[in-house]
Amino acid sequence: MFELIPYQKFRDTPSVRFFDITINNSNARDLVFHDGPAVSPNNTDRGNWQFYLHPHQEDNLLAVSGGRTFYLVNFNWEQPFHMVRLEANGAILRIPPGTFHRSVSDRGGSLVLNQAVRTAQATIAREFRVYSSADIPKLKQITSYGAPAPILHGFSDLEDRRAA
Numbered sequence: 565m566f567e568l569i570p571y572q573k574f575r576d577t578p579s580v581r582f583f584d585i586t587i588n589n590s591n592a593r594d595l596v597f598h599d600g601p602a603v604s605p606n607n608t609d610r611g612n613w614q615f616y617l618h619p620h621q622e623d624n625l626l627a628v629s630g631g632r633t634f635y636l637v638n639f640n641w642e643q644p645f646h647m648v649r650l651e652a653n654g655a656i657l658r659i660p661p662g663t664f665h666r667s668v669s670d671r672g673g674s675l676v677l678n679q680a681v682r683t684a685q686a687t688i689a690r691e692f693r694v695y696s697s698a699d700i701p702k703l704k705q706i707t708s709y710g711a712p713a714p715i716l717h718g719f720s721d722l723e724d725r726r727a728a
């Protein structure tokens with residue numbers, strides 16, 4: 565399963581935030597900036613959702629600023645479809661290898677730091693391949709409107725804001 569990992573906050577005030585965000589064993593770092601409500605990977609021209617899946621990489625994702633919603637699908641999980649909110653100052657999202665994932669930023673965009681863990685077999689070409697739900701019937705079925713709804717994590721703030 566995926567995990568939401570807390571971390572040590574040395575100082576957390578409106579003007580100063582000072583955190584230890586170390587992920588032990590991380591041996592690769594990537595930084596993904598979305599300017600506005602970007603979708604990653606982008607949908608196909610026909611509107612089909614696309615996903616990343618890393619065979620040999622674990623992602624550990626921290627929102628540095630803004631907010632982003634992750635869509636996770638893993639055929640081996642009892643509940644295969646989850647949606648997880650990631651927001652600045654929140655937990656680190658750990659996505660295990662073999663999990664389809666895509667993300668959509670909030671209207672204000674987001675900056676996400678990934679402290680990845682790659683095994684020796686990882687190659688850029690294999691780890692960053694894009695998979696279209698149009699080509700994988702099971703993926704399409706699980707994420708279609710007729711299927712059981714995804715399990716939501718961390719949406720309470722958003723719901724509160726909508727209700728306000």
Ligand SMILES: [Fe+2]
Pocket residue numbers: 616618623665
């Ligand atoms: Fe990833």
